[in-house]
Each structure stands twice: as C-alpha cells, then as structure tokens.
Amino acid sequence: MNETTDQSSIKQCCFTAVVYVSKTNNVEHLFLDMVEVSSGTATGLYECLNQMLRNKNIPIEDMVGFKRFASYCSGKMLMISSSKACLKLPRNVEDFLRSVGAYFSRSSHKQLKFKEFQEFFQVEIHKILAPAQTRWLLVKACVDRVLEQYIQLKAYLTEAVFSDPSKTTEEMLMTMNNQFTVKPLLHKLKSEVENLLKRLSANFMKISYVKSCANILNADFRNATHFLGLDKINIGVKAGESMDNLKKDENDPLFFIISAVNPSEAQQFKIKSLVPVLKRFPVLNKFVTAQKLDDEWRAHAMLDFAQHGLEFHRDNIDAECYWGKVFHLKNGAGQYLFPNIKIVMSLSLILPFSNASVKPIFSVLKNLKTENRNRLNTDTVVSLMVTKEAIKELGGSVKFKQNACNKNMKRVKDKK
Numbered sequence: 185m186n187e188t189t190d191q192s193s194i195k196q197c198c199f200t201a202v203v204y205v206s207k208t209n210n211v212e213h214l215f216l217d218m219v220e221v222s223s224g225t226a227t228g229l230y231e232c233l234n235q236m237l238r239n240k241n242i243p244i245e246d247m248v249g250f251k252r253f254a255s256y257c258s259g260k261m262l263m264i265s266s267s268k269a270c271l272k273l274p275r276n277v278e279d280f281l282r283s284v285g286a287y288f289s290r291s292s293h294k295q296l297k298f299k300e301f302q303e304f305f306q307v308e309i310h311k312i313l314a315p316a317q318t319r320w321l322l323v324k325a326c327v328d329r330v331l332e333q334y335i336q337l338k339a340y341l342t343e344a345v346f347s348d349p350s351k352t353t354e355e356m357l358m359t360m361n362n363q364f365t366v367k368p369l370l371h372k373l374k375s376e377v378e379n380l381l382k383r384l385s386a387n388f389m390k391i392s393y394v395k396s397c398a399n400i401l402n403a404d405f406r407n408a409t410h411f412l413g414l415d416k417i418n419i420g421v422k423a424g425e426s427m428d429n430l431k432k433d434e435n436d437p438l439f440f441i442i443s444a445v446n447p448s449e450a451q452q453f454k455i456k457s458l459v460p461v462l463k464r465f466p467v468l469n470k471f472v473t474a475q476k477l478d479d480e481w482r483a484h485a486m487l488d489f490a491q492h493g494l495e496f497h498r499d500n501i502d503a504e505c506y507w508g509k510v511f512h513l514k515n516g517a518g519q520y521l522f523p524n525i526k527i528v529m530s531l532s533l534i535l536p537f538s539n540a541s542v543k544p545i546f547s548v549l550k551n552l553k554t555e556n557r558n559r560l561n562t563d564t565v566v567s568l569m570v571t572k573e574a575i576k577e578l579g580g581s582v583k584f585k586q587n588a589c590n591k592n593m594k595r596v597k598d599k600k
Contacts, residue, residue: 196562197221197232198545202249204530209508211533215545215569216240220562248465249536278315280359281326283352284337285314298340305336312337334360387418437464438535445532447496447506453485461528468528477524484510484522504533548572 199216217240221232237244288294288311295311302309310333313326330337341357381400389403393410397403404410419427437460444455458481462468489495494509507529513521520526552568553560560568 195221195224196549197229198549199233199236200545202534202536204534206511206526206530209504209511211504215573218545218549218562218566218569245467248467248531248534276359277327278323280356281315281323281330283356284312284330285326287352287356288312289314298337301336301340301343302333305339307333307336388412437461441532441535445503445507445529447494447503450484451489451494453482457481458525458528461532465531468531471527472524477528480522480525484525487513507533545569 196218197220198218201214201216203212203214204210205212217236219232219236221228223229234244237247288298298312299309310329312333313329315323315326338357338360341353341360344353345357378400382394382397385394385400385403385405389405389410390412394400394403440455441461441464443449444458444461449455458477459474462472462474462477487494492509492513494506496506507526510522511520511526511529515521548569549565552565
C-alpha cells in the first residue's frame with residue numbers, strides 16, 4: 185500500500201497483492217486497485233483499505249500480512265540513511281555535478297564535441313551523468329563518472345572557456361582546478377590522523393592500552409587481549425538504543441518462521457516442528473492439520489535430496505525454486521507428498537517486507553498520465569493498468585488475441 189499525488193493533484197492510494205502462484209511456483213506481485221483518498225492520515229488510509237477490501241469481497245481475515253509506506257519499510261529506511269549520509273558531502277561537490285550534468289544534457293552538440301575529446305584521449309565513450317532529485321540514488325554514480333572522465337572533461341572545459349567563454353564554464357573549470365586549500369595544513373596531518381585513530385581505537389580497545397601506545401600506527405590490532413568485550417564496545421547512544429530494541433524484536437516468532445524457509449535449515453532439521461507457524465498465523469488452521477504438517481516436515485527431512493535433485497552446495501540457494509521442486513514431489517499413487525507444507529511455505533514466501541512492489545505501479549501511472557493526457561480519472565487509469573497486466577499475463581502484445589485477452593482480463597478482475 186502506498187500513496188501518490190499525480191499531475192492532477194488527486195491523492196491516490198495504490199494497492200498491490202503478493203501471491204504465490206501454484207501453477208508456476210513463483211511469488212508474484214499483482215496490481216490490486218487504485219482509489220482516490222481525501223485524507224492521508226492513518227485513520228483515513230485504514231478506512232480506505234477496509235472499503236477497498238469490502239468492495240472486492242476480500243475478508244480481512246484472509247490477509248496474512250500488510251505493508252504500508254512508512255519509516256519501517258526497509259526501502260524507506262535505506263533511503264533515509266543514505267540521504268543523511270549525503271548531507272555530509274560538501275555542497276559545492278553536488279553543485280558542480282548538477283552544473284556539469286545540465287551543461288551536457290541540454291545540448292547534443294556539446295555531447296558530440298565531448299565525445300571527440302574522449303576519442304582523442306582513447307577512453308571509453310561514457311556520458312556525463314546528472315544527479316536525480318532523489319539525490320542519494322545517483323550522487324555516487326555521478327562522482328564516479330566525473331572521476332573516470334576527469335582529464336578529458338577538464339580539457340574540454342579549458343577549450344570551451346577559450347573558444348566560447350561563459351560564467352558557467354568558467355565556474356566549472358575553476359572548481360576542477362581548485363584542488364588545494366588556502367592555508368597550508370599538511371604539517372597538521374600526522375597529529376590529526378593519530379588522534380583520529382586513537383579515538384576510533386578506544387571504541388573497541390582498552391583505553392589503557394591505547395594511551396600506552398607511543399605511536400598508534402604501531403598498535404597490535406591482532407592481539408585479542410587488547411579488545412573490549414562485545415557488550416562493552418562503544419557504538420554510540422542512538423545505536424545502542426537501536427540494538428536494545430532489536431533484541432526485543434528477536435523474540436517475535438516471525439524470525440522462527442523466516443528461518444524455516446531456508447532450505448539449508450529445513451534439510452538439516454534444525455527446526456523440529458512447524459506448529460509455531462500455525463500459532464503465529466491462526467488463519468492457517470482452516471487449511472492445515474497440525475499433525476499432518478508435523479509428519480510431512482519430518483518426512484521432508486528424511487528425503488534423499490540428491491535423488492530428487494534437491495542437493496545444494498552453497499548457502500544462497502533460491503528458496504522459491506527449492507520449495508517449488510518440493511511441492512511437485514509425488515508418491516507411488518500419484519499423490520503430492522507435502523500438501524500441508526505447501527500451504528505453510530507459500531504463506532511464508534509472500535510475507536511482506538517492503539512496499540517496493542508499488543513503486544513500478546507509480547512508474548506506469550507516470551507513463552499513462554502524460555502532459556497530453558493528464559486529466560485521466562482514476563477509473564480509467566485502473567482499467568488501463570488491468571488491461572496491461574492481462575496482456576502481460578498472456579505473454580505480451582506479440583501473442584495478443586482479442587478473445588483470449590477478454591477472458592484473461594475477466595480472470596484478472598476476479599483475482600482482484
């Protein structure tokens with residue numbers, strides 16, 4: 185679930201559903217609905233969710249997980265931390281990146297001329313990148329590209345200032361030439377570096393040892409006797425509070441469920457029973473028998489994994505692929521061996537962890553509501569998105585058949 189405001193200034197709330205498709209044994213993210221909302225508060229969004237479920241006759245009890253756009257979303261947390269890190273960069277660095285990016289992006293003639301400089305210096309032909317509005321996404325890539333093309337870019341700007349002088353090119357060239365500070369500070373470098381290393385070392389080493397080192401560069405960082413205990417390492421006040429909160433979260437049975445999905449732990453029978461999963465998600469009791477689930481879990485551990493092509497030689501085996509193979513195993517009578525495990529693992533695989541699946545929907549929305557047709561109402565947008573998804577499910581526009589598409593669109597709507 186995520187909220188957007190498009191060009192028409194209408195607040196729209198988008199919903200996607202994460203489902204396990206038995207036919208393909210894949211986890212898929214499906215477009216569910218997009219509705220207009222009048223309030224972006226928690227109460228308003230909750231009422232919007234309830235109304236959407238009622239309109240589609242989906243009992244809220246059938247939902248096994250829910251993820252909305254919030255600070256606890258893994259993607260959002262990464263964005264916040266990365267944005268804060270970018271604030272530590274000198275402002276003139278980003279100003280230069282934006283200036284040089286805009287300088288080339290607005291003129292194909294300048295790009296072709298810069299290409300000639302690249303060919304002269306015999307380097308790879310790469311364009312100069314410009315930072316995006318979401319600055320943490322592209323700042324590093326822009327810095328790397330400028331460093332890669334530094335010599336030829338400086339040569340190009342030098343020639344540009346000479347042949348077609350302007351304030352913009354002069355400022356960019358001045359920035360590239362400004363490699364030194366006004367005051368000489370080299371004589372302070374050694375002492376400052378030593379003090380910095382001592383402060384850093386004191387976070388994980390005994391202060392008495394750090395202070396006894398005449399030269400911190402010669403400290404014995406391999407000797408474990410000089411280290412502090414794990415519970416005494418200084419990680420900062422806020423980080424310490426976060427660690428305490430994480431310790432509380434580890435008691436959630438959800439971590440047990442997540443580890444059960446790991447094929448390595450399942451094969452080694454590290455988890456003796458899946459019954460705790462039923463306690464965490466009572467809705468499963470409608471479809472799963474606890475004793476049969478327990479029997480199947482033990483039978484899975486007794487399988488000859490090599491015989492069934494389920495052996496693996498590394499820890500990063502694809503869980504989705506592994507369980508898909510397990511679900512297809514049958515006995516001599518042609519019956520599936522693990523019907524109860526399939527239900528439990530299917531649920532475990534679709535547990536939400538971020539709202540990233542909604543982001544592509546916003547990209548589709550942006551492509552639909554262009555400058556020339558920015559007054560499409562929400563119902564029309566939803567219809568176009570359902571049509572797009574139905575054609576995609578048929579295999580793309582190349583395999584498009586009108587009758588088949590009509591049936592497929594009806595099936596997609598029924599899913600919703």
